[in-house]
Amino acid sequence: xxxxxxxxxxRLVPATPRGQRxxxxxxxxxxxxxxxxxxxxxSIADIxxxxxxALGTFYVYxxxxxxxxxxxxxxxxxxxRRLIAEAVAxxxxxxxxxxxxxxxxxxxxxxxxxxYRIVRxxxxxxxxxxxxxxxxxxxxxxxxxxxxxxxxxxxxxxxxALAYCLMGLSDxxxxxxxxxxxxxxxxxxxxxxxxxxxxxxxxxxxxxxxTRSKKGTGKVRAPRSRKTTR
Amino acid sequence: xxxxxxxxxxRLVPATPRGQRxxxxxxxxxxxxxxxxxxxxxSIADIxxxxxxALGTFYVYxxxxxxxxxxxxxxxxxxxRRLIAEAVAxxxxxxxxxxxxxxxxxxxxxxxxxxYRIVRxxxxxxxxxxxxxxxxxxxxxxxxxxxxxxxxxxxxxxxxALAYCLMGLSDxxxxxxxxxxxxxxxxxxxxxxxxxxxxxxxxxxxxxxxTRSKKGTGKVRAPRSRKTTR
Amino acid sequence: xxxxxxxxxxRLVPATPRGQRxxxxxxxxxxxxxxxxxxxxxSIADIxxxxxxALGTFYVYxxxxxxxxxxxxxxxxxxxRRLIAEAVAxxxxxxxxxxxxxxxxxxxxxxxxxxYRIVRxxxxxxxxxxxxxxxxxxxxxxxxxxxxxxxxxxxxxxxxALAYCLMGLSDxxxxxxxxxxxxxxxxxxxxxxxxxxxxxxxxxxxxxxxTRSKKGTGKVRAPRSRKTTR
Amino acid sequence: xxxxxxxxxxRLVPATPRGQRxxxxxxxxxxxxxxxxxxxxxSIADIxxxxxxALGTFYVYxxxxxxxxxxxxxxxxxxxRRLIAEAVAxxxxxxxxxxxxxxxxxxxxxxxxxxYRIVRxxxxxxxxxxxxxxxxxxxxxxxxxxxxxxxxxxxxxxxxALAYCLMGLSDxxxxxxxxxxxxxxxxxxxxxxxxxxxxxxxxxxxxxxxTRSKKGTGKVRAPRSRKTTR
DNA sequence: CATGAATGAGATTTCATTCAT
DNA sequence: AATGAATGAAATCTCATTCAT
Numbered sequence: 001x002x003x004x005x006x007x008x009x010x011r012l013v014p015a016t017p018r019g020q021r022x023x024x025x026x027x028x029x030x031x032x033x034x035x036x037x038x039x040x041x042x043s044i045a046d047i048x049x050x051x052x053x054a055l056g057t058f059y060v061y062x063x064x065x066x067x068x069x070x071x072x073x074x075x076x077x078x079x080x081r082r083l084i085a086e087a088v089a090x091x092x093x094x095x096x097x098x099x100x101x102x103x104x105x106x107x108x109x110x111x112x113x114x115x116y117r118i119v120r121x122x123x124x125x126x127x128x129x130x131x132x133x134x135x136x137x138x139x140x141x142x143x144x145x146x147x148x149x150x151x152x153x154x155x156x157x158x159x160x161a162l163a164y165c166l167m168g169l170s171d172x173x174x175x176x177x178x179x180x181x182x183x184x185x186x187x188x189x190x191x192x193x194x195x196x197x198x199x200x201x202x203x204x205x206x207x208x209x210x211t212r213s214k215k216g217t218g219k220v221r222a223p224r225s226r227k228t229t230r
Numbered sequence: 231x232x233x234x235x236x237x238x239x240x241r242l243v244p245a246t247p248r249g250q251r252x253x254x255x256x257x258x259x260x261x262x263x264x265x266x267x268x269x270x271x272x273s274i275a276d277i278x279x280x281x282x283x284a285l286g287t288f289y290v291y292x293x294x295x296x297x298x299x300x301x302x303x304x305x306x307x308x309x310x311r312r313l314i315a316e317a318v319a320x321x322x323x324x325x326x327x328x329x330x331x332x333x334x335x336x337x338x339x340x341x342x343x344x345x346y347r348i349v350r351x352x353x354x355x356x357x358x359x360x361x362x363x364x365x366x367x368x369x370x371x372x373x374x375x376x377x378x379x380x381x382x383x384x385x386x387x388x389x390x391a392l393a394y395c396l397m398g399l400s401d402x403x404x405x406x407x408x409x410x411x412x413x414x415x416x417x418x419x420x421x422x423x424x425x426x427x428x429x430x431x432x433x434x435x436x437x438x439x440x441t442r443s444k445k446g447t448g449k450v451r452a453p454r455s456r457k458t459t460r
Numbered sequence: 461x462x463x464x465x466x467x468x469x470x471r472l473v474p475a476t477p478r479g480q481r482x483x484x485x486x487x488x489x490x491x492x493x494x495x496x497x498x499x500x501x502x503s504i505a506d507i508x509x510x511x512x513x514a515l516g517t518f519y520v521y522x523x524x525x526x527x528x529x530x531x532x533x534x535x536x537x538x539x540x541r542r543l544i545a546e547a548v549a550x551x552x553x554x555x556x557x558x559x560x561x562x563x564x565x566x567x568x569x570x571x572x573x574x575x576y577r578i579v580r581x582x583x584x585x586x587x588x589x590x591x592x593x594x595x596x597x598x599x600x601x602x603x604x605x606x607x608x609x610x611x612x613x614x615x616x617x618x619x620x621a622l623a624y625c626l627m628g629l630s631d632x633x634x635x636x637x638x639x640x641x642x643x644x645x646x647x648x649x650x651x652x653x654x655x656x657x658x659x660x661x662x663x664x665x666x667x668x669x670x671t672r673s674k675k676g677t678g679k680v681r682a683p684r685s686r687k688t689t690r
Numbered sequence: 691x692x693x694x695x696x697x698x699x700x701r702l703v704p705a706t707p708r709g710q711r712x713x714x715x716x717x718x719x720x721x722x723x724x725x726x727x728x729x730x731x732x733s734i735a736d737i738x739x740x741x742x743x744a745l746g747t748f749y750v751y752x753x754x755x756x757x758x759x760x761x762x763x764x765x766x767x768x769x770x771r772r773l774i775a776e777a778v779a780x781x782x783x784x785x786x787x788x789x790x791x792x793x794x795x796x797x798x799x800x801x802x803x804x805x806y807r808i809v810r811x812x813x814x815x816x817x818x819x820x821x822x823x824x825x826x827x828x829x830x831x832x833x834x835x836x837x838x839x840x841x842x843x844x845x846x847x848x849x850x851a852l853a854y855c856l857m858g859l860s861d862x863x864x865x866x867x868x869x870x871x872x873x874x875x876x877x878x879x880x881x882x883x884x885x886x887x888x889x890x891x892x893x894x895x896x897x898x899x900x901t902r903s904k905k906g907t908g909k910v911r912a913p914r915s916r917k918t919t920r
Numbered sequence: 921c922a923t924g925a926a927t928g929a930g931a932t933t934t935c936a937t938t939c940a941t
Numbered sequence: 942a943a944t945g946a947a948t949g950a951a952a953t954c955t956c957a958t959t960c961a962t
Contacts, residue, residue, distance in 0.1 A: 016941090019946060034392075039460045040270040042932060059933070084954045107271050124268045131265075131410065134402075161403065161423040168402025169395045172364075176394045180361065193391040201431030249921070273956060284923040285959085295957070476962090479925060498814045503952060519954065573894040580810050584728045591870065594862075615890075621863065621883040628862025629855045632824075636854045640821065653851040658847075661891030668937045709942070733935060744944040748937085755936070 013105045014061065023061045025051040028067045032078070035114020039069055039121040070129045073122045076115060077133045080108050081140060094148040094202075096165070099195050105170055106187045109178045116175060138163045162202065169194065252376045256283040257305070260298045260443045265344020269299055269351040300359045303352045306345060310338050311370060324378040324432075328396070329425050335400055336417045339408045346405060368393045384432045392432065399424065480564050483521045485511040490528045491536070495574020499529055499581040517555065532588045533582045536575060537593045541600060554662075555607040556625070565630055566647045569638045576635060578620050598623045614662045622662065630656065713751045715741040720758045721766070726803020729759055729811040760819045763812045766805060767823045769800050771830060784838040784892075788856070789885050795860055798878045799868045806865060828853045844892045852892065859884065 014020050029050035034041045044065055048055050062068040086103040091097045109115055122130035141163035148154040154162075177190045243250065259280035263272045274295055278285050292298040317334040321327040339345055352360035371393035384392075395400040407420045474480050489510035493502045504525055508515050522528040547564040551557045570573055582590035601623035614622075639652045664679040719740035723732045725862075734755055738745050754759040777794040781787045799805055812820035831853035838844040867880045 012455075014946080016944095018941095018944075022946080042936080044933085056933090056935080056948055056950095057946080059405045059935095060946065061931095065932075117353070120353060123347065123350060124270075134406075157426055158419065158423045161407075161420045162427060164402045164406045165399045165424060165427050168398035168400070170398070172398025172401065173391065174322070176364075177391075189388065190391045193388045194395060196385075196387055197392060197395050197431040200433065201427040203430065252921085274958085275956075285925095285958095286923050287921080289958075290921065325926080475924070478962095482925080499748065500814070504954085505952080515923080516927055516929095516954090516956080519956095522923065523954095525953075561794060577813070583807065583810060584730075594866075615886075617886055618883045619882045621867075622868045622887060624862045625859045625884060625887050628858035628860070630858070632850065632854045632858025632861065636824075637851075650851045651846065653848045654855060656845075656847055657852060657855050657891040660893065661887040663890065706942080723946085734937085735935075745937095746944050747942075749937075750942065916953095 019061075022051075022053060022208050024058065025053065026058060026061055026068065027072060029074070031072050031114070031118070034072060034118050034121065035112075039065075039125050047123070066125055069122070070126050073118060073126075073129050073133060076112070076118060077136060080105070080115075081137060083108060085140070093196070094153045095199050097144065097148075097200055099191065102170055102173075102191060102194060103187075106174055106178050106191070109174045110187075113179065116179060134164075134167065137167060141166065148155060152204050157202075165201075166198065179221070199216060249291075249397050252281075252283060255283065256288065256291055256298065257302060261302050261306070261344070261348070264299060264302060264348050264351065265342075268294075268347065269355050296355060299352070300356050303348060303356075303359050303363060304343070306348060307366060310335070310345075311367060313338060315370070324374070324383045325425070325429050327374065327378075328428055329421065332400055332403075332424060333417075333422055336404055336408050336421070339404045340417075343409065345410060364394075364397065367397060371396065379434075385434045387432075390412065395431075396428065399428070466580065479521075482511075482513060482517065483677070485513065486518060486521055486528065487532060489549060491532050491574070491578070494529060494573075494578050494581065498577060499525075499585050526585055529582070530586050533586075533589050534595060535576060536572070537576060537596060540575075541597060542564070543568060545600070554604070554613045555659050557608075558658055559651065562630055562633075562651055563647075564636055566638050566651070569634045570647075571640065576639060586649060589618070594624075594627065597627060601626065609664075612664050615664050617662075625661075626658065629658070700796055709751075712741075712743060712747065715743065716748065716751055716758065717762060719763070721762050721804070721808070724759060724808050724811065725802075726741070728807065729755075729815050744888065756815060759812075760816050763816075763819050763823060765810060766802070767826060770805075771794070771827060773798060775830070784834070784843045785885070785889050786835065788888055788904075789881065792821060792860055792863075792884060793877075795869050796864055796881070799864045800877075802866060803869065806869060824857065827857060842894050845894050847892075856888065 014023055015084075026047060030042075030047050033050055034045045037046065042065075044058050045055055047068070048058050058068075062071075084101050088097050088100050091100050119130070119133055122133060127182045138160060142159045145154060145159040149156050149159065149177055173190055173194055177187055243253075248282075252351050253397055256277060259277050260272075263276045263280050267276065271419050276283055276299070288298075292301075314331050314334045318327045321330050337406050348377070349363055352363065368390060372389045375384060375389040379386050379389065403420055403424055406416055464545050474483055488508060490502075492505050493506045493510055496502075497506065502525075504518050505515055507528070508518050517527075523530075544564045548557045548560050551560050579590070579593055582593065596673065598620060602619045603620055605614060605619040609616050633654055634648055637647055716737060719737050720732075723736045723740050726732075727736065732746050735745055737758070738748050748758075752761075774791050774794045778787045778790050781790050809820070809823055812823060828850060833850045835844060835849040835852055839846050841851065863884055865879055867877055
């Protein structure tokens, strides 16, 4: 139970274009079905039905249910990371990066309401895939934070720990106010609150001297060229 | 799939002491088995085997698999909340409360390494039970934070949003440094980093002169540069 | 393919008499079905249908198709060996033993026309079980032959090799004249021929007193020109 | 199940040399694969993979799985019969023929260790093919034996029954000492024992003085007592 | 209370064969 | 001739739940 591959498995690419199309159809269908029913309750038959191919066709492209699931998760993660990287590309300052990243994440969740269900299932389907999902996010985060620390924009602290703080915080807010919503001021309000917390939490001039002297140091950094890999 | 009861079902308590014992045995076995195999892969037979009772006996105490699972989750949550409440009872100041709460949580996770697996499964088994788990935590949190805000110890902000920030952050740190550990300075170091982030994040005097004097520890240990860029 | 257990697996005996009955019904049905359709073409459903129990009931008593098959083979072998042992018990002299054994075997084959099909399938289902079948026969044979040799009734020769000669010969005659029959004088005639061959083949006095008298014929041919079409 | 053709089907030979090569490759691959996995577990895909051609190519040369199997069996039988006929061609006397035939058979089995598996599978795939295999052997045998009986070299007895005796005996010895081997003096020793049994079994002078002197090797090694009681 | 036999729906997986290219 | 994608029937096995004892 929970065989787990340390690295994303090599995926055979079908020889013909027709095959490629079918494979894509299956992946798309799988994302939908896994999101709706959850991994355990999603049957291969559900997937092929959604993809409008015969049951046996599934096994032409994937050896089993786990494989296609892992691929779905990996792709979902890659897509989200790419999206955030793009959204954050033009930002000025780490705070802006954080806000933009968080906003993009909330949007993604709103559009892919099954993201949580899928990623969290991964923990039980393929532990390595699950960890990989967060690990890859953390790497980008860490790189960006280290740069910000080097430039004096963010207080010096363990960047990976900080990254997991920010990821956990985003994750829970997205769950509570995008997925569960109902009441509560909605994403925008929560985003403001979160940013208030985050800004102070990582500010390079937490309190005291800087602040006070803020006047003098007024110039503060001039963080150019963000290019946060994230 | 995922019938979800809005409120925790009423649980019958067996009349005889022998019955009570059997019921407890089943609950205990269920926690272990669910933690090890996950809800879907855990069979009633696994549970009764672990509890050393006959298969049919299960249905004397629980109407179905879902029920015992929900009860396991609810009890786990209650136990953890109680533990934290006790640990935090004697604390001075919100920061100390946070630190003690986080430490207690880490300890609990270390001792109940299947906590995450069980709680997260709940999302797919009984959505209401899952939300209840976090909601009950959040309530306690909110109450505490509101008090701290009233006393001017914590900056005024949406207490529920702040609660979810703190819960998410704890959750991810526990996952990364208690469950997955391997490298990284370990819970203590992470605890310090997290507290640094939290303190400043919610400090009532974000750039207050006091701060400095208030916490001697304020300087925050110099985090060995991670170089996690990897 | 062809997992093979070195020794006959331990068989759990059902707790209740009702269970025992069901188990026997399954074994009986399995023998019939395997004999008729062959191992590969016999489905578990065929067996449960023949036994008049539900499909799932099969798995209460046997972990898989292979297990019940192995048990069928083992029991078939045991039954046949017991039968032969009994038939041979009162015989005088090894020749009589051989004849009686052969006759009993032919009878058994006539009554269990699926014996061959079942045993031979074993080679592909569980190699160990297959060998065990012949090995257990051989042991009994060897013991008997050694005794006969010690008593000067049978010529001294490797008893195991002789046992396999006799087993192979019986096997093929049974196949040809009991199973395939059609023409050919039928079992009795073949039995006589076989006994003639066997008697001389293992006679302790290959060139005994008789021969001497026969001396006249002694010179015999000088057969060149083989060209045995064979 | 077990459609059986009464006579070997007519086989189309491909027009082009390239086609012929492909067909041969398939036959060769089939022999290997059937031998390794058994008929039922060998898939057409296994065969085409081993032959390094595409799946569809199979059906250019064979109408179905059964057909190629039957052809493999028929060819294997023909090859073995031809080999034995050649080996036996120059022999003097029936005994020598038997010995040479047996030796050749053992050699063939040693080199084609899957012979047994393949032939025996035939019983379940195509009964006619299976019988044909033995029948063709028996015919050659009978012809040779009748000649030897006519020449007074072999005792008069039903030649077909004798043929099946000899075939069964060879079959079992080959199985036990060539395929299973492990202990036991090995083919040579067994060959001597078998020949001792056979010679006396069919000798025209059942107790002829000659015999004794005829074969120096007659002494037969003293077989270590088995002690296999049972 | 406790037991364990029985059920049958449902899920995954295999594979011979067809067919369009 | 050769290819390889597509099919769908069939088979094995699991397991929550029921029920008679």
